[in-house]
């Protein structure tokens with residue numbers, strides 16, 4: 001099965017401190033699922049269950065994009 005590399009895809013995470021959006025690449029979150037909010041400085045752990053859903057969606061989107069390019 002040919003996998004889709006989505007490690008470089010950036011996802012949006014919501015800061016629990018200020019509700020702002022923090023962007024981080026999938027690879028970075030896999031390495032260290034802790035983010036620093038640039039707006040309020042809060043450090044928070046990524047919700048890994050929600051993250052795995054986001055990764056699945058990113059993979060599905062990447063596969064769909066690849067199919068569109070082939071067609």
Ligand SMILES: [Zn+2]
Pocket residue numbers: 015016017018019020037038039040041042
């Ligand atoms: Zn924040």
